[in-house]
Amino acid sequence: MSHILKGELIRPLQIKASPLERQFYDIPTLELAKSLLGCLLIKETEEGVASGFIVETEAYLGPEDRAAHTYNNQRTKRTDVMFRESGLVYTYVMHTHCLVNIVSGGPEKPEAVLIRAIEPFTGIDLMKKRRGMADIKKLTNGPGKLTKALGISMEDYGHCIAEPPLFISKGFQPEEISQGKRIGIDNSGEAKDYPWRFWITENPFVSRKNNR
16 A cells, blocks of 8 residues: 555555654754654644654754754754754744744754655645645645644644654655755855755655755
8 A cells, every 4th residue: 555646656655653662862953863864753632643754854053053943042042952962843934924943053053954845655634634735745845834744833842752643653764865055044154055954865855955
């Protein structure tokens, strides 16, 4: 049994979704940003379950990274969770859209990985309803799009990503990973040129194909 998109074989459906152990997130942030590619992001809600494979991420390395919310160790009500242990959910609102990050770096080392895009897997009809559109390739190809499609909200702030209802499971191993500049951080000085955006090469659900 397989997941089919316009006649193309995408992924096998027979994946036993179970949360990755908390220790999975206890690795350097840049490594985690790559390790998350191909993993399955799942959100259980009263409306149903929706999931998608992570195909694009961005790493934010805290105090020395001018693009990070915790640059210069800025600790606010919004960023408090980033100073805690790895594997927690950091959600925030930007331009009315909720974005989801995974806290990394460990206690008092406020870093995070932004989930930029996913490849829809299960609950696609529910995603279409939430997004009010039928084009599957545009459902989740952006950080604000994927949270709306999956039902991720500010209520998920501080949640442990190793536990339902929002969790990450094993998925598939990407054949090739591309790397380039992060997106939408033009006012962050030299940090705008750091190649800390990672994506699965040639995946059609990535938010932007190239940004080298």
